[in-house]
Amino acid sequence: MKNLYSSLSLLIIFSTSIFAQETPKPATPSEKNTDKFKQMYDLLATPNMYRTASGAPGPAYYQQQADYKIDIELDDKNTKLYGQETITYTNNAKESLDYLWVQLDQNQQSRKSLSPLVESNKTNPAVDVAQFSRKYLEADFDGGFNIDYVKDAIGSPMKYTINQTMMRIELPKALKFGEKISFSIKWNYLINNYMLDGGRSGYEHFDKDGNNLYVLAQFYPRMAVYNDVEGWQNMQFWGSGEFALPFGNFEVNITVPADHILEATGTLQNRNEVFTPAQLARYAQAEKSFENPVIVVTQAEAEAAEKGFSEKKKTWKFKAENVRDFGISTSRKFIYDAMAVKTGKTVSMAISLYPKEGNPLWEQYSTRIIAHTLKSYSSYTFDYPYPKAISINARDQGMEYPMICWNYGRPEADGTYNDQTKYGMLGVICHEVGHNFFPMIINSDERQWTWMDEGLNSFMEFLAEQTFDPKFPLRRGPPKNIVPYMSGDQKGLEPIMTNSESIRQFGNNAYGKPATALNILRETVMGHELFDYAFKTYANRWKFKHPTPEDFFRTMEDASAVDLDWFWRGWFYTTDANDIGIKEVKKYFVSNAPSKEVEEFMKKQRRRDTAPGKMIYLIAEGTDDFKSELNKPFKIADYKELDAYVNEHFSAEEKAKLNEPKYFYQVTFDKPGGLVMPIIVELTFEDGTTEAQKFPAQIWRMNDKEVSRTFATKKAITKIQIDPKQETADIDLTNNTWPKEVVKSKFD
């Protein structure tokens, strides 16, 4: 035994010495640790009592609370909104606060907004006259908040300063730990026609019947987040980075024309004042219908209402608990259907509101995809905790708020639609309803990190769509779909860990790439069981809390015992792409005689009196030492020394269990891509059968450019392919096969 070990180790020394001679020394700066597997101490925030190294909320974790009582009134004729609110803010931080920051997001639509001034634009040599007029002649839409007052609890004015989209309210005395403060704000603003002026909320005007369909959000001054990582939020709303909001309870009274149908975040308190008896009866039926949606407000009722233009008003009263925001949608045009959904032990309502222009598509699919989405997402996270989830049909919108979201997708005027329209609509509803989980409940900071909600949510959407319809055209998640983006010039890309305002290709960077990364983690790196447990742990740890990217990265490792620092570093902190290739395949044959090179080496060893024991030798095909008689399948019995060794060491029974390979192949893999990824190899044998082998990414830890593996097989290999199922986003498939296949070009 000892002899065998020493000779093996000699051979290893021998082969590494050859390797060292052939490879030129890389010109790596010696002071820099370029190890792609080094731990992320240089990138992650230091763990502390607020956020632990395991990725969980720490013993000192706290979050602020903002409760709202709001009364608003919609002036439909003038598309204007008037509001008055009382905010009660609780300071749960140990430190005192000298001032509060309130977000005035509508100011991004103000004429004084700085957002248009930070866009680079060149002079367009040919412009449509209407566009020219809007760009150079007309005054911009002026949709910012007009603040009437800010008053304290006894009605005295409070001092405030507005800086773009944020307002600082100065406190007469510091707000200490555990203290509450109540103050009131009165405001109004002109609602934007989002088809003309853009925005995540506003209204759509229907020329045919003169009605508006409102999707109202960011409609009230909202508390900014104060927390242990940012202090007060100080990043303005420029337009791309969405929202960061504290949790709280809402009581909202909304006054609209009496013939409107309305939905909003929270539980409706006065349904019997706003629905007809027939509608109430249908709603009660919907609450018991778990299979199919029930039409509560019919198309006939909606068509009658849209002709009315009532001068009367109605007030809809809502209460919502533990939500970070509030959204409203209202119109005369709304048809309304609903059904009940059970996730675990909780029952919620799935509700859709759409104008007749959305039918027949919407009555068929909207509520059903809501129900499916809640079930699918719940299975990977937690039971959906809110009483309802609403999907509103709004042209060209795709935007999410707690319990309510706006979604595009309408058939042609004649009611026909193609698969693109149908799947586009199903996809956007699944996505926006899914946002209830990320970021409405798992409340990440969208202003800083778009990927934390969009990436995780796109990944969950990808899983939900597959189980809704096996034919669903999956856009974000399949690794091959991200290849055109990741294979681009790196100067034109930025890492996922880039602030929302500085991302050039938003859809690919913040949605597609992180969704793909998570899909690869689940399918290829971690496996379903480890991934799903860790992902669920993250969701449950940070449910109704404010996680950071570190909390996600750490939890995924902590709950799975899979070190993923290399994965986060490569996929999230760089723009590197994956490209692994087969550089060379050498066939080896077993020989009783050594090659000349080995023989010379052995001679030297003998002189040094360290002669190895009995040996057999492997000779590469095509070398000078290769002789045609070597070209035969390996058999133990053909090699006397080995045969003797085997007979001496193993009983007949043990011998029968020995693996006796016939062929030896040394495969050298190179890695033109910057990412480290597992090597997935498929061997095809002479009889057409295949075998899959997978080498963890850590195979690259000692050499980032090139690694080799020897495959000892019982059947001759006819083909070797890397990543046959395209599961690693390999950007160049032309170097993935041996022998090299001429890929049929689309260009000849």
Next chain:
Amino acid sequence: MKKSILFPLLVLVIIGLSSFGLHKFYMSIYQINYVPEKKMLQITTRIFVDDLNAALSNQFKKKTHVCEENETSEDLVLMQKYLAEHFTIKVNGQQKNIQFLSKELDANVVVAYFRIQDVAKIKSLAIKNTALFDVNAEQQNIIQTTIYGKKESLLLTQDNLSGNIKF
């Protein structure tokens, strides 16, 4: 320029100031690879199928169905006509004919293949791409070139219609 109307009627233009963060993104990728041994520029375009049909319908005042069940041969002709008008390449200062080869649908993306032949060497590329700018104000046309092993990219938008790459 021979074409007198660069931008047809902009009936569908949505002037979004901030709808950037919406779920729907208006973005196409154009990959241009040079193969010296074939003296060929190989071009792969990836355009969302709904946006493409919207642009064709807008320009030609006719509903088109490229990569849909009821696609007609005329739809394909219109697609080529549209792209020929909006996507032009000058190699070493000379306008080149971009030859359409084939197309296929991948999820919701029309992947189309084109080539430019008889390109003996490349000193410069001038790429102009205004495709889909007439239907979506936020459209981004990402041009990715790989020429003599070197990768470059251009981000073309309504405010930046063309770009040059020199070698």
